[in-house]
Amino acid sequence: MKKAVEIKGLSFSYSDNEILKNLSFSVPEGEFFIIIGPNGSGKTTLMKTIAGILKPQKGSIQIFDRPLKEYARKDLAKIIALVPQMAALDFPFTVTELVLMGRSPHLSMLGFEQEKDMEIAENAMALTGIDHLAHRTLDQLSGGECQRVFIARAICQEPKIILLDEPTASLDLAHQIKVMDLMEKLKKEIGFTVIVVSHDVNLAAMYGSHLLLLNAGIIASLGKPKDVLTCHMLEKTYNCKLLVDESPVGSFPRVTLVPRSEVVELEDGVNL
Amino acid sequence: MNHKTPFVIKRIVAVSLLLLLLLLITMFIGISMGSTGSGLKAVLQSLSGEKGADSMLDTIVWQIRFPRVLLAALVGATLSLGGLVFQALLRNPLAEPYILGISGGSAIGAIIGILAGLSRFPGVSFTAFLGSIATLVLLLIMSSGQSILKKNTLLLSGVMVNAFCSAIIMFLVSMTQNAKLHNIIFWLMGDLSMSDIGQVGILAATLLPCFIILFLYSHSMNLLLMGNEMAQTMGVNIRRVTTILLVTTSFMVSSTVCHCGLLGFVGLVMPHLLRLILGPDHRVLVPACILSGGAYMVICDLLARLLPQQGEMPAGVITAMIGAPLFMYLLKRSKR
Numbered sequence: 001m002k003k004a005v006e007i008k009g010l011s012f013s014y015s016d017n018e019i020l021k022n023l024s025f026s027v028p029e030g031e032f033f034i035i036i037g038p039n040g041s042g043k044t045t046l047m048k049t050i051a052g053i054l055k056p057q058k059g060s061i062q063i064f065d066r067p068l069k070e071y072a073r074k075d076l077a078k079i080i081a082l083v084p085q086m087a088a089l090d091f092p093f094t095v096t097e098l099v100l101m102g103r104s105p106h107l108s109m110l111g112f113e114q115e116k117d118m119e120i121a122e123n124a125m126a127l128t129g130i131d132h133l134a135h136r137t138l139d140q141l142s143g144g145e146c147q148r149v150f151i152a153r154a155i156c157q158e159p160k161i162i163l164l165d166e167p168t169a170s171l172d173l174a175h176q177i178k179v180m181d182l183m184e185k186l187k188k189e190i191g192f193t194v195i196v197v198s199h200d201v202n203l204a205a206m207y208g209s210h211l212l213l214l215n216a217g218i219i220a221s222l223g224k225p226k227d228v229l230t231c232h233m234l235e236k237t238y239n240c241k242l243l244v245d246e247s248p249v250g251s252f253p254r255v256t257l258v259p260r261s262e263v264v265e266l267e268d269g270v271n272l
Numbered sequence: 273m274n275h276k277t278p279f280v281i282k283r284i285v286a287v288s289l290l291l292l293l294l295l296l297i298t299m300f301i302g303i304s305m306g307s308t309g310s311g312l313k314a315v316l317q318s319l320s321g322e323k324g325a326d327s328m329l330d331t332i333v334w335q336i337r338f339p340r341v342l343l344a345a346l347v348g349a350t351l352s353l354g355g356l357v358f359q360a361l362l363r364n365p366l367a368e369p370y371i372l373g374i375s376g377g378s379a380i381g382a383i384i385g386i387l388a389g390l391s392r393f394p395g396v397s398f399t400a401f402l403g404s405i406a407t408l409v410l411l412l413i414m415s416s417g418q419s420i421l422k423k424n425t426l427l428l429s430g431v432m433v434n435a436f437c438s439a440i441i442m443f444l445v446s447m448t449q450n451a452k453l454h455n456i457i458f459w460l461m462g463d464l465s466m467s468d469i470g471q472v473g474i475l476a477a478t479l480l481p482c483f484i485i486l487f488l489y490s491h492s493m494n495l496l497l498m499g500n501e502m503a504q505t506m507g508v509n510i511r512r513v514t515t516i517l518l519v520t521t522s523f524m525v526s527s528t529v530c531h532c533g534l535l536g537f538v539g540l541v542m543p544h545l546l547r548l549i550l551g552p553d554h555r556v557l558v559p560a561c562i563l564s565g566g567a568y569m570v571i572c573d574l575l576a577r578l579l580p581q582q583g584e585m586p587a588g589v590i591t592a593m594i595g596a597p598l599f600m601y602l603l604k605r606s607k608r
Binding site for chain 1: 279280281365488489490491492494495497498499501502504505506507508509547551552553555
């Protein structure tokens with residue numbers, strides 16, 4: 001199996017604050033790879049270095065066996081698409097216009113779309129179930145709809161790797177499942193490599209083929225959900241009392257928060 | 273909406289032709305009307321170069337009104353386009369060269385150039401350009417980092433830069449006894465009366481390439497609206513595109529400032545109006561801004577010429593009287 005992403009000795013710092021410390025791992029093509037970890041553990045930073053937005057000070061990133069820095073912006077955009085955390089837009093583009101922007105890396109400078117591009121955009125909108133919103137502007141949509149518009153835009157880009165930064169963070173329960181189902185479908189049907197940054201360990205357990213647990217810029221654990229999501233590892237990483245058992249709805253772990261537990265001694269010394 | 277193949281291109285052509293017609297009509301009105309009342313027929317005769325036309329009117333039309341109207345159109349086009357580009361770059365619908373103090377910076381540069389005795393072109397144009405770049409850099413430093421996305425930081429920085437520039441301008445004007453600056457106050461309020469066909473021609477020749485460059489980057493501006501990071505992942509080379517847009521726009525704005533002083537709020541009115549009517553696609557908005565911004569300025573200048581009983585008022589008075597209330601309205605609305 002080809003490696004979609006291979007990272008060796010990656011370090012990244014903002015001035016003297018080291019966020020990522022000497023990370024090495026790889027993501028095989030066609031994986032559903034989920035990066036989890038506490039707030040400030042470096043998840044989003046890691047994602048941005050993979051997207052080529054942040055340049056790491058040390059280490060190397062290879063995308064399909066070619067160093068990331070050798071890619072021209074436009075070529076990289078044909079391989080990696082990013083779905084940001086809730087993007088705010090002050091300018092009233094319609095859903096169609098926004099999704100079509102995903103075609104840009106495949107088009108000339110002025111981005112004049114051909115009929116073929118329109119078809120690709122329509123397919124992407126159908127896949128994400130937003131075709132009925134095509135002529136609405138973004139400010140008329142709900143959070144869940146907006147999220148799907150940005151996912152459709154990423155699909156329209158026809159990448160090989162799709163990166164999602166906390167795609168379920170502001171969604172209700174039904175939409176959380178819908179978004180993750182959609183990603184799984186894309187992985188299976190189109191062969192996308194899906195890399196997700198998530199706060200939700202339970203969704204990660206359900207959908208991830210591999211999980212990366214990040215803690216303070218270091219890989220705390222990497223592997224299959226049942227190997228990563230152990231009670232001991234999670235309590236140590238998140239610093240709170242948890243219960244981990246097998247989910248009643250499938251063969252994956254279930255993580256339950258324990259309210260008002262005594263153990264708590266949070267990082268910053270606050271006692272509950 | 274029909275989304276067949278070259279839909280965007282069709283739309284650009286249709287909008288451009290329509291607005292070009294509008295611009296030509298306003299320019300014709302601008303040329304026909306003036307303090308020397310004369311019939312449309314006579315003006316038409318003179319414009320078409322027909323023999324037997326009144327030679328006095330001929331001179332007025334060709335030597336005075338035509339260059340002035342052309343200058344107004346060029347300046348209006350430049351400032352509207354400048355507003356559009358800054359709004360896209362800074363992702364702030366309230367950005368505009370005048371409000372951000374970039375016009376003010378050009379004016380300082382221009383005054384220094386005049387005081388140093390440089391010729392208007394290329395000397396004063398160059399010092400004006402340096403002035404605009406300097407204020408731009410100052411502005412970017414003041415609102416540097418991610419906070420540039422926050423409306424208030426940027427606007428406050430702009431207000432400060434603008435106030436500082438005004439102070440420097442007044443300081444320079446007060447300190448000098450240079451006769452060249454005798455009508456500087458008039459010039460500062462935006463004055464189109466000092467137009468001579470040769471200079472307007474040079475201005476047109478410098479502005480046209482800028483318009484073309486900005487049109488070529490219009491789709492990049494669309495992508496920039498989604499944020500720098502998103503634009504990067506869609507293949508935009510942020511550093512290159514931002515630099516080209518900033519330098520081209522500053523150059524363009526400073527070239528017009530040294531011809532006709534500070535015309536405020538032009539860059540606010542047209543982009544907003546057009547975005548309401550045409551939507552936010554910059555591939556349509558760039559040509560639309562150029563053409564209708566020109567038409568708007570021609571009308572403003574016409575009002576400035578015709579309204580006063582005696583003499584005329586600076587065109588900047590009209591543009592600010594229309595633009596400032598609109599700005600306040602937009603500011604209030606954007607805080608929702």
